[in-house]
Amino acid sequence: MKSTYNLPQLIDNVARLSPDREAFRYLEESISYGELFEKSNQLAFHLVSIGIKKGDRIGVFMNRCLETCIAVYGILKSGAAYVPLDTSAPVVKTISIIKDCEITCLITTTTKRRKVNQLLKEQSSLNIIIGDTIKSTIPSVSWNDIFSTRVGDFVPPPILEQDLAFILYTSGSTGKPKGIMHTHYSALSLSKIASSTYDFNSDDVFGNPAPLHFDPSTFGYFVAPLIGATTVIIPDAHLKMPASLSALIAKEKITVWYSVPLMLIQLLNSGTLGKNDFSSLRWVLFAGEVFITKHLRALMKQWPHARFSNLYGPAELILCTYYHVPEPPINDKPIPIGNVWNNTEYKILDDHNNDVLPGETGQLAIRSATMMQGYWNNKALTEQSFHRVTVADGYDHVYYKTGDLTQLNCNGDLLFLGRNDRQIKLRGYRVELDEIELTLLKYADVEEVAVLVLGKDEETQQLAAVIKPGKDASIILTHLMEFCKVQLPYYAIPKTIEVMADLPRTSSGKISRKELGKLLEEHHL
Template sequence: MSLYSPVADAAARTPDAPAVHDLTTGLTYGELDARADTYLAALRGRGVRPGDCVLVWTDKTTDAVAVGQAVLRCGAIHVPLPRSNPRERVARIAADARPALTVTDHGEHVPGLLSVPCADLYREGAHGPYAAHASPHPVRPADPAYILYTSGSTGSPKGVCLSHGNALAFVDWACRELALTAADRLANHAALGFDLSVFDLYAGFRSGASVHLIGETLAQAADPLVGFLLERRITVWYSVPSAWVLMAEYGELLERGPGALRACVFAGERFPLKPLKDLRRAWPGVRMLNWYGPTETNVCTSYEVTAADLARTGDIPIGSPAAGDTVTLDDGEIVVSGPTVMLGYWGGTPQDGPYRTGDLGRYDADGLLEYRGRIDDMVKVRGHRIEPAEVSGVLVAHASVRDAVVVVAGTGLDARLHAFVVPETGWAPEIAELRRHCARSLPPYMVIDALHTVRGFPRTANGKVDRAALGALVSSGVGV
């Protein structure tokens, strides 16, 4: 079994069934299968061979999906990059991945790279000498399938390389967990270079369902997103929590209802407790799942949110091991071993043994794993070790606070805890009250020193809270 098999299998069973739609175009499984073979012929004509990297720097379209399928059928390694990546970052990634070919759907090329537009590639595949020999290259589960580039601690992007087997271990588990069928309609909110898309595309294709691509511009627009959910009759939606909060606060999500939705899945960051409870209370018939896992492991734990969680006063757990993985704690650090753990960082040494996530965790009274922040977020303030996530959790428990992020500014004796707070509607939280609230649950050295009231938090390209940007605001004094 490979990541390209599901499309071919679905095309043989139900060629006229819808496979993938972008905002303007749709392809059936038969059409997607044929288009992938056409691109495969063109890739071979361009000299792409098994084991080569192919960088796909495009908008989120049906053609981008077909090219990705063709790369896998070639036995090559798919390197998806969203169109929003600036040319300078693409150049750094290309220097690391050393692709045999770059496929684009726009006029901007990176100097020194062999590039070809999608339209030209399709034309070459349809009329070239390889068109009659488009059978896929056989792959093994351990063969590399794709590389996802994430922000590296050194300041340069690092490529997380995963195999066909890594992805399928997660995909097969997810299909069973959500009982996916050909009748499902999956939204693809995340960028194609973000690991959440692995579920959207490959679990969708594995089950013969249809996948509906949300473009990068639409992904940040609350009202159109809710319209997309309802008009496309989406049954399964997987995204970062901030997308759900955006739709609820500015798109009247709860008032307009879930439509055909039967499963709401989120990952990538903590879901603020109050908006989560609002969603759980409003949609009693929709399953809600919290998935956890870094890109290096995809999803490795899962927790289902139920009505019982309405009584919670702290963050929900990240749950129990998933997808055949084993998840343990080593001096508080979450450590993952099992079939979803990556092959390694591209260009580095292969991953050997369990993967140390750098995330902190602990078990609750029911034996479920709780996320406690990052080891590298742990700071010292006036000689005391502090996990900012613990302070944020206490702040959110206050009636006036809808969400909160805590950052540290300064060093040594000048280090201070700064709280960025999104208030509940109609509230104006005061620092004196929040300091008293913190003091009831935290030691004195963890009580906040400064309060900044904001409408929302800056986000990274993947939708996570940009803590570095918050820290920079404190340092500059702009907007705080």
């Protein structure tokens, strides 16, 4: 049997046995494994012919569209690593990423022309554009030109499992871009572990709403091809219009859905779940933030035939734990993040990096096949994020410190207790911001909430809460304040509570506490 040790082999394997199988679908367009093999070969051939070498970084600057899969596999096949760029990010941020990992070649589509032209106005390492012909001094080539390339007897460079496959950038709290490096091995490990955990098969249809720069996209792009399944790329428009998204999931007969809880809550609130046929749906997977239990229960009751699973993992590990929710939760306690999956082990560490006693709270550290190689161009930060356990002189077990607080419950499941840095000291008291949020959520009609600390120096620091009421609900703030006084110790009661129609979010849909903090600070001045 042929072994699979790099990502392009995933496509090659299915293309050889069943070339007509549908690999990716985007609305009315679709691409089979055979066609994806051909087209990614053509792109790889072109990249090699313009001098791209193994280990080079290539930017992918696209909306969700069918070309994304050709870009990903074409880049990988050429031996380069892909760097997905958030097309909605400010130009300065994108340029700082391009500079950080010295991207010379950018792959895009005609719909991003306005933004690409803005990028080209800035000083950077960019010197080739693929996917659109643009008026500029630097060379550009269209997708049509790529697809009419004759590759002849092109032999792609050898790719080892330890070679760099992609770099995912996260904003990082210091403002300097933080590039998480994943190898063919870590991504392929994810494919193998995920497909065995969920028993996926070639008849599955994966719904992929995640943009490429967000790590859950690895599910649609790498897990589905391992088993020869089809991935439906969800268009940007549907993600902004929940009622249309609901209809699309039903129409495409999606069997495996994986998104942040927010999208599922929006579906639930769209008032359309009873109208569409979701009988194909067999797995509903969610990760990225805590699924507020009352919403999860409501959704599970809507879709009793589907199984629900809570996944957890920072982008440095992609994923590492899972918890199958056995039945709609009976109370509003947060559900566990469960246990580590295959090829993975964990430790819970105290402030001095010693193992805590069973049942005690500490920082979760993970050792796994899916772990990143490190942060691009930042050895110090990489080393700082690792916890090394020396087994013998010169041989270490390396754990990634997640920065998340966890605790093992009596059932042997891990509980997620929030970010390490979400636990703060306020005038001497230890305050858990996540706990205050959970308390506010107990109040009827509070749909979402964010609690943060305003003010820099300890003397003037104060807690502020921002709530988003449920649709058509009106919340009397004095009543909510009374509720807080009953439920919370006095030092944990927010000084102010504000109501917003919606909370600012990051491009991946999580509540942006940074943005919210800025808004509030401005407001109070």
